[in-house]
Amino acid sequence: MFYKVKIKDHIRVPPDLFEVGKEKAVIHRIKKDYEGYISVELGFVIDILDVNNIEEGIIIPGDGAAYYESTFNLLCFKPELQEVLLGKIKDIAEFGAFISLGPADGMIHISQTMDDFVSFAKEKVLSGKESNRTLKVNDKCRARIIAVSYKDITNPKLGLTMRQEGLGKVEWLEEKPEEKKETKKETKKETKKETKKETKKETKKGK
Numbered sequence: 001m002f003y004k005v006k007i008k009d010h011i012r013v014p015p016d017l018f019e020v021g022k023e024k025a026v027i028h029r030i031k032k033d034y035e036g037y038i039s040v041e042l043g044f045v046i047d048i049l050d051v052n053n054i055e056e057g058i059i060i061p062g063d064g065a066a067y068y069e070s071t072f073n074l075l076c077f078k079p080e081l082q083e084v085l086l087g088k089i090k091d092i093a094e095f096g097a098f099i100s101l102g103p104a105d106g107m108i109h110i111s112q113t114m115d116d117f118v119s120f121a122k123e124k125v126l127s128g129k130e131s132n133r134t135l136k137v138n139d140k141c142r143a144r145i146i147a148v149s150y151k152d153i154t155n156p157k158l159g160l161t162m163r164q165e166g167l168g169k170v171e172w173l174e175e176k177p178e179e180k181k182e183t184k185k186e187t188k189k190e191t192k193k194e195t196k197k198e199t200k201k202e203t204k205k206g207k
Contacts, residue, residue, distance in 0.1 A: 001083060004049065005042060005074045007034075010067045013057070018066070026054050026068050034074060040150045043078030044103045077103040079148050079158055084167070089139045092124040097135060099143060099160065106158035108143060114172075115163045133172060140170045 011033070017025035030048055037045040050073050057066035079085075079101075087099040087106070096109040110118050113135055116128035126135040135141075144167055147159030162168045 001078055001080050002046075003043075003076045003078055005076050006052075006071065007074055008069065008071045011070050012065045012067055014065045022054060022057070022068065023051070026070055027051055030070065030072055038150075038153055038156060040153075042074070042076045044076060044156075046075045046077055046103055049073040049075050079104065079145050079156075081145055081148060083145045084142060085145065085160075086140065086142050089135065089137050089141060092120070092126060092135065092137060094120045097126065099141060101158070104156065104158060106143065106145070106160045108160045108162060112146075112161040112163055114168060133169070135169060142167050142170065142173065 009030075011026050011029050013022075013025045013029055017028060020028070027048070030051065034045050034048060051070060052073065053071040055069040057068045059066055085101050085106075087101040089097050090100045090105060091098040094110070096107055097113055099106050099108060110120065110126060113126050114128050114131065114133055116131045116133065118126050118128055120126055124137055127133070141162060143160040143162050144164060145158060146161050147157070149157040149159075151157070166173065
């Protein structure tokens with residue numbers, strides 16, 4: 001979820017920025033301190049929207065910089081459990097798919113990519129055995145967040161699933177109910193044929 005967050009902080013402006021003026025110097029330092037910042041409270045800081053107020057600066061003995069109490073607004077992305085997001089598959093490995101969600105990346109375990117038995121191909125493709133669906137790099141998908149970890153604050157982990165109704169590759173979601181039924185019918189027919197062939201082979205062996 002994207003949030004507009006109001007922050008009040010004392011911004012440190014070093015002497016080499018005094019000549020550019022208070023407002024420009026403070027904005028420069030806010031951008032440097034907060035753009036790309038990640039925390040449990042704020043999530044991922046995307047951008048500084050605006051600066052509402054800058055108080056008079058104070059100087060601390062022993063520090064040549066000036067400190068300005070400032071109020072400003074940040075645009076933040078804070079991933080939440082059960083949130084549904086649209087993203088693009090960034091990479092595929094044997095254990096699952098990595099999806100780019102814009103400000104952050106998430107991981108979809110192979111068992112959570114689709115409601116099917118899934119296999120991995122060397123061409124970086126995940127294939128469903130019964131549905132014949134495939135998942136490749138650059139596919140646009142809709143996924144739900146099922147795990148968020150800030151254990152490594154520099155690289156938070158997002159776990160996602162695409163097995164539930166209304167989730168998955170965009171093309172799957174656009175399929176008509178009739179097309180889904182046909183796919184299931186064809187799969188069942190193929191399964192029955194394979195079963196019959198196996199039965200015949202076993203019967204011949206028995207003779």
